[in-house]
Amino acid sequence: MSASSRNRPPPGSSTFATVNSQAPAIEVRGLRKTYHRAFRKGGSEALRGMDLTVPHGSAFGLIGPNGAGKTTFIKSILGIVQPTEGTVRVLGGTPEDPRIRARIGYLPERLHLPGTWTAPAFLATVARLKGLPADRAMPQRLLERVGLGDAVGRRIGGYSKGMRQRLGLAAALVGEPALLVLDEPTDGIDPMGRMEVRRILQEEVQRGTTLFLNSHLLAETERVCDRVAILAGGRVVREGRLEDLARGGARWLVRFAPGASAEALAEAGFHRGGAEGQYHVEAEDPAALNVALDRARAAGALMVELRRDGADLESVLMGTVEAAA
């Protein structure tokens, strides 16, 4: 399915929401959510004026510490939680509009599945509730895609946690949604299964689906997403392209073959790193980097590895949350 066809409403809908392919998949402005409890004064603020734009067709990751408001945010963009203040636009409409929700696939954090049903019956029911035309082959197709082709005849109650999670993912994929909102999609899935899920998500993004992922597995987010927002204390404290967030400024990491002169490399601007043959160099642009490398080569050093000396997502998250605290 092409990216443009993803913008079309699902078959079976009698009236369609107007969709602008240039519009962000999710646009949130000044979102506040305060949970009030009976017989208690005030309330607990889960979201405190959140602004976020998720571009159409992107793979967007939401990360943050426990209690940051991630699940409340996800529920807000699906209309499950009603915001106290602010505006939420999803796929160019409001989440309360069933025509918009028909184009969203959602996997909750702890999906409760009917244990006595079979997986095809569950998927067929989800398709019916999404207003899709009957397609007998669809459940089998989706179950095979998520690696449950062999468990078709079994009752869901007999599934392992990982199998349930895969079924939840299959339910989210019903109707080829334009926006996939996944809350901890690889929770309980073994490493091989995670690779399969990652492959499926990457296929979906390549086909033009917008992916919105909430996962506490930062390596998962790093591998799948191209943009990330860090949520802390109910606010977005940092947001941007993953490579920009993780970039370590103008610092590069270079590894030279054994035998390179440390003095000569120091004169060329290289500082010794932690491992054998590893050095760091500061270069504002490619030209400056190549000048430094030419000096190193002129001194007889043979380069075997070069990469940006960036921080991983975990370091970015820790640094950002500590700074915001």
Next chain:
Amino acid sequence: MSPVLGIAGYVLREALSRKFILAFIVGITLVLTVVALSLRIEVVDGALAASRLFGEELRTSIRSVDVALRPVYRAAAFLVFYGGILFGIVACSDFAPSLMSPGRIEHLLALPVQRWQLLTGTFLGVMTLALGGTLYGTTGLVLIFGVKAGYWTAGPFIAGLLACVGFAAVYAVMLTTATLVRSAALCAAAGFVFLVGGVIAGYRQKLMPFFEEGIGRNAFSAVTLVLPRLSALAMAGGDIAASAPLEVRSLGLLLLGVLVFGFGALALGFWRFDGKDY
């Protein structure tokens, strides 16, 4: 397919996968089969000449068949009314709390189903189940006695429908309770309290003199005024099943009162559910 019917189908599928509901259907079938196989009725010129149950002769005077079957149909109508509602309270108490359980309600609310459709579908699914069970039992009873005694009446059907109306009011309360608290036990308790309240409300005029004049009697009068008069509905059902004259003054007004109560309870539930965060 309408989302309301989709949710009703979801509830029915969930119900039919439960063993105790299947056991109930098997139980009704067994009772009807035993009655059909063990009861022998001899009718001569429209009069019940002799009847045998498990081969033992039942000593009764010779009466016309319709008169002889009156107590049977009346007892069956009461059994269907109170037994059916009690079973319904127990069997259906966790449908709504289960649909609203964490992890399931989020998934359902993220689908293109509006909140009112979710509640309406749940109500419709449960009522389809109640109606199906009632019609199955009453049809079996009418068929057995119709074939054996040659006496055909729609009374038990109508009595069964009245039982369904009574259960609708009780289930409306249970559904509304589920929007307030996701507990099957509390839903069942609320249903049971309103069933008892409805029985008392049906005898409010007779019970009124037992309260001292003043605040006590006024409070009893006020509380029972808003409750559905379920015992009066059961009496009317018994009379109709037995083809006897109605004791209630107006069945129409009685039904209207029960329906108004049920819709009122549902409206409260819809309002609560619509504004609730999950």
